[in-house]
Amino acid sequence: MPDLHGDQHDGWMPLTLAQLDFWEEFCFHSDKPISTVAHYVTIDGPADPAALAEAISRTIAEADALSLRFQELPDGSVRQRHDPGYAPRLAQFDLRDEPDPDGTAMARMRGDFEAVLDLRRDPLSAQWLFRTGEARWIWYNRGHHAVLDGYSMLLLEQRCARLYRHLTGKGPAGDPFLPFAHFIEEDRAYAKGSRFPKDRDYWAGYLSGELSFPVLQKGGEDYGIDGLTAFCALPEDFPQRMKSCAERLKTGWPDLLVLLAGAYLARRVPYSGAALPLWLPYMSRLGSAAAMIPSLAVNILPLLVDVPDTETLEDHVARLSGDLRRLRKHGRYRVEQLAADRGIGEGSRFFFSPLVNLLPFDPPEFDGCICERHVLSNGPADGFNITFRSGGDGGGMSLYLEADPTMTSATEFDRHCRDLPAFLSRALDPANATRAIVALLDEEPAPA
Template sequence: MTQQTISPTQQLTLAQLDFWEEFRLHPGEAVSTVAHAIEFTGPTDPDALARAIGRTIAETDVLALRFDDGPDGPRQDLDLARRPALRLIDLSGHRQPREHAFAMMQADVAAPLDLAHQPLSAQWLLRLGPEHLIWFNRGHHIVLDGYAMGMIEARAARLYAFETGSGDPGQPLGRFAEYLAEEAGYRASSRHVADGRHWQAVLAACPPPRVLTKGSENYPAEDLSHEQSLEDLQADLLARSAEWGMGWPDLLTVLCAAWAALHLQDASAERRDDAGQIVMPVWLPYLSRMGSVAIGVPALVVNILPFRASLEPAEPLGPAVTRLCGELRKLRRHGRYRIEQIAADHGLGQSERFFFSPLINILPFDPANFPGCTTQRHVLSNGPGDGFNITIRADSAAGGMQLLLGADPTLTPPADFARHRRSLPQFLRGALRAGAANRAIASLLPRFETA
């Protein structure tokens, strides 16, 4: 099979260019590193696992990208010398091997990454004991989004199955060049023009989104954060999803957006409240892969889009959710149009970008299945957020649901954050109970919020 290359050098995509500028404006900072660790306990074939990870690395073009800053701006090309080799690390003789392993990985994540001169990825296989391994998979957002990280893990799992005699190797990962060519075609198409008109109309109807000067981000050393299980929501979430005829990730997205519009009133959000209607722009990551070659290409593809959360506090929950889900489907029809282009169309200069807060990210993805292995995935770094962030992770059947809230303490006072972390789970539980569809949506906020 002949490997495709990006020839001879290629401009960065709009999404990549934003991260390149972030790197240039925040020198010496570890800002947008992404890292996962998959922990294996119990019987595992370490040699087969190493071969599977090594073959996956060889298939992942973006791990071998090299960036150069020239007179015409940054360019990228494939440089096989940049492709990471799998580093085998034996910690089995350490007195506390697991604690030491996580300390090593966190130190790597926290170290600044020079995109111009250092390899973009680290791949380690750490041996902690006879039946205890950790695969550390670290990269940078300029080449990988969260879905791409999961794609790499799933590919390694498929190849591990093959190496251990449990299945066929399947199709290799797609080539980065294929995605670049498809994206160039889209940007030259009439569909791109029509999508641009749609987003101009959306932003004209919203309160003006907040704008940041690039480089002015003062990422706090310690974000406010809270994590808790929402596993008790699964049955009600699936029941209401079937009752209202929508996917459970969409239902959770619009419920979180409604909660934000009703509840967030600090400096993390822009809200307009007039004539009894509340309008708040919230920001939603958009996969941007369905119907595209990108569904099989590990790369930075995810988009981020504005969503106009509008409602009347007295409006019944059911009609409000149905209406907002309809708006969400419309968003996806135009979701390939890059947020960086939306910003330029809106009049933002090259040194400006939107302030992505509040941001709602629902992640309904199954973990990689390594046959015969017991695994646990640890998300060590997702990169920074701007203001208030809601992340909900679960498998495709809404099992194992976890809520993660994050906030910048300079925008969300700690006392407010303490209320937020109680209010959102209670609001979701109330909204998903049988019979809640006819209740006024504002009445579902916990009592301590409306007193």
């Protein structure tokens, strides 16, 4: 693995393992905008325009990760530092006189996030504020996964909303973001500390069985293929039934969704080995400085899932809930390090499929306004992906499926879009907790 522990010099900092992974991806695909991350927030209501613009400006000034610049050295190593010339400045556009203000804003945003970002020379963040109506604004927030993860986008939104309340006399400003250098120092301290070998030993034991981990050769991906995507309808009462089921099974509702989706996949997608590696994004921020630092902190961890023929739903949840807790306890150990431990060298990585992602986050609140968050670009996805989005309490739950058409046919994808929501709904029925998962799956309609 690269040496991450060299001393900082003149503000230069090493890249983390996660950042190096995205740098390597960029080097293989420097002509494609594959890891741009872009959100926008619509703000409808009597917002204070000056306070809104000032809140965004202060937020992005605090987030010094947005001004990072990379430098590749003659020996091929890469370092990073803050460059004031790379810091984003808020650009404001009044589109109220346009025939289609929202359409114009969307076209400009799309033109930006679909453009190629050169990590060797381009600033990595753009911050725009469109006014598209007398009481409507759109805040566009674009970055790159080499410096930000999805949760960082939420941190930026929440901090901006807090500063807006302060600027409009509704509360204190709160604590600013911590410097990005604190994140780098914490990462280095972990790699040299006593927790690192304990986490390494845990993962070595957990992944020691007869397992097969597909590997992706970087540079061989075809990011030009349009994936299969679909939003799958869930019943209106799904969130309440989900929480009631989680309470009966003595687990949290986010874990319940992960385990139900994993059980479905373990019986419905092919894999070799003793268990299906189910990939789970892990925020890796609890108790960390990263909780107050926009950065690339998210990890991706494998949960090993198998469903014996006679295992009941309640027994399955009880068995794997413990694995989930232990996985998170040792979740600081990077997936890039896991790959290296298994002999996966540079130019390769784990193939993160299937993957289940939960995003239970409320949109930011700007007093007196109705706000909605929209994800424009979240980076590339591998294979087959399941995403649950909801508010913080599980309300407004949506189910989104993505699949690579070279691996999943349109017919198979349509079957998943039909069968997965049906299985989830059936699994929440109190009468089915003591039934075998296989039996619940077999009740679903036969493939068309």
